[in-house]
Amino acid sequence: MNHWVIYIDNNSAKKNFIEDFQKGKIPNELIEYQHKKGLLYSIFTLVKLIDEEDKHDHKIISSEQQALETMSSGEQKKALLHYLLNEKPDFIILDNPFDNLDVTFQEEFKSILQKHSSHISFVQIASRKADALSFIKHFGRLTYDTFTVIQDSAFEKKTKKHAYSSVSIPQPLENIASLNNPLIHFKNVSVSYGDKKILNNINWTINKGDFWQLAGANGSGKSTILSMITGDNPKAFGQEIYLFGNLKGSGETVWDIKKKIGYYSPAMTNKFKGRHTVEHMLISGLTDSVGLYTIPTDIQKRVIKQWLSVLNFHNIKDSYFNKLSTGKQRLVMTARAMVKHPPILILDEPTTGMDDESSALLVSLVNKIAQETNTAILFVSHRKEPYLEPKSIYTLEKSPSGSIGDITTA
Numbered sequence: 470m471n472h473w474v475i476y477i478d479n480n481s482a483k484k485n486f487i488e489d490f491q492k493g494k495i496p497n498e499l500i501e502y503q504h505k506k507g508l509l510y511s512i513f514t515l516v517k518l519i520d521e522e523d524k525h526d527h528k529i530i531s532s533e534q535q536a537l538e539t540m541s542s543g544e545q546k547k548a549l550l551h552y553l554l555n556e557k558p559d560f561i562i563l564d565n566p567f568d569n570l571d572v573t574f575q576e577e578f579k580s581i582l583q584k585h586s587s588h589i590s591f592v593q594i595a596s597r598k599a600d601a602l603s604f605i606k607h608f609g610r611l612t613y614d615t616f617t618v619i620q621d622s623a624f625e626k627k628t629k630k631h632a633y634s635s636v637s638i639p640q641p642l643e644n645i646a647s648l649n650n651p652l653i654h655f656k657n658v659s660v661s662y663g664d665k666k667i668l669n670n671i672n673w674t675i676n677k678g679d680f681w682q683l684a685g686a687n688g689s690g691k692s693t694i695l696s697m698i699t700g701d702n703p704k705a706f707g708q709e710i711y712l713f714g715n716l717k718g719s720g721e722t723v724w725d726i727k728k729k730i731g732y733y734s735p736a737m738t739n740k741f742k743g744r745h746t747v748e749h750m751l752i753s754g755l756t757d758s759v760g761l762y763t764i765p766t767d768i769q770k771r772v773i774k775q776w777l778s779v780l781n782f783h784n785i786k787d788s789y790f791n792k793l794s795t796g797k798q799r800l801v802m803t804a805r806a807m808v809k810h811p812p813i814l815i816l817d818e819p820t821t822g823m824d825d826e827s828s829a830l831l832v833s834l835v836n837k838i839a840q841e842t843n844t845a846i847l848f849v850s851h852r853k854e855p856y857l858e859p860k861s862i863y864t865l866e867k868s869p870s871g872s873i874g875d876i877t878t879a
């Protein structure tokens with residue numbers, strides 16, 4: 470049985486390619502898949518299933534114990550894989566299957582796929598060379614919308630450490646020096662859902678200018694911690710969580726907190742469907758708005774001009790954001806979360822779905838922000854991102870009594 474890895478980069482027309490593939494519009498070299506029953510393992514399939522479960526109020530892949538929607542992203546992916554395998558297709562397209570999966574489950578996942586590889590064919594779409602499944606012997610590349618067969622050794626582009634532009638990050642318009650340390654303090658915080666213990670006695674302090682990576686296996690509670698910081702998790706109430714000097718729940722509004730946090734997660738990108746130029750996207754980061762509802766001041770315009778130089782995006786400042794490649798969109802969104810120099814910048818799995826080259830570029834921008842500003846950075850990822858230079862890593866270690874936190878310092 471043949472299997473394929475198709476390498477893509479952030480300029481590949483992946484979505485169209487997959488849609489065409491499913492409709493039977495398949496490149497000649499892959500014609501063996503025509504008229505076969507194929508399924509798609511992808512974040513898009515998950516979103517559709519969650520939507521259907523929601524709309525029709527019936528379970529498709531939720532278990533007796535838990536609804537698909539409330540599972541962590543890793544747990545959702547595990548559930549999806551088992552669901553698709555049970556459907557007994559001829560082939561499965563695996564769209565960047567290892568994104569969001571911790572190392573342990575990646576190994577488990579690989580051996581499940583290998584076990585089924587005698588009777589199901591796999592077409593793996595991969596952004597990252599290291600993700601290629603070892604049992605696959607046929608390789609292709611999608612360059613924009615053109616598919617070509619390649620030798621595996623042809624995909625040798627080694628990612629180099631990027632030095633970001635030498636242009637300095639602009640100074641803040643408002644100073645955060647008045648804030649006292651710690652910015653964030655968790656004291657003996659524990660969380661459970663019913664009988665399921667998630668966090669066990671978390672003690673964690675984030676100070677001005679810190680650079681943290683928050684790591685941990687799937688389901689260890691990373692998103693739970695984030696949602697307690699950014700304001701929308703009821704589990705935070707009654708706990709000793711101090712945000713910018715105030716005990717959480719003691720009067721500050723979610724808006725007060727959000728004003729002090731720059732936040733970016735790839736899911737946010739979909740909110741910007743309209744005709745927003747790159748320049749407007751950055752300006753709207755200063756005012757926390759989705760569009761550009763107010764006319765920017767001269768000072769704001771000057772600051773954004775400098776950010777465009779940092780990003781080397783002057784030439785695309787008038788381009789529409791939603792037409793940019795994924796890599797460029799992520800850089801814009803990261804800068805957008807940072808332009809107001811928030812006391813804390815949270816980047817939630819920002820490299821998910823990115824190729825090696827663009828991930829390295831994003832990582833170097835984050836390192837630059839850490840070096841040149843006083844903003845504390847919280848970079849959430851289970852992946853050991855090559856070249857990321859956090860000063861400390863907070864790892865959630867799973868245990869039956871809930872995850873405990875382990876701190877390592879560079």
Ligand SMILES: Nc1ncnc2c1ncn2[C@@H]1O[C@H](COP(=O)(O)OP(=O)(O)OP(=O)(O)O)[C@@H](O)[C@H]1O
Binds near residue numbers: 685689691
């Ligand atoms: N509303 C809920 N009901 C039941 N369980 C929940 C609910 N919300 C979260 N959980 C569980 O809490 C655990 C922690 O989830 P969380 O999303 O914080 O993990 P994570 O570390 O971010 O995982 P991942 O890397 O997979 O995204 C998971 O086992 C999840 O299923």
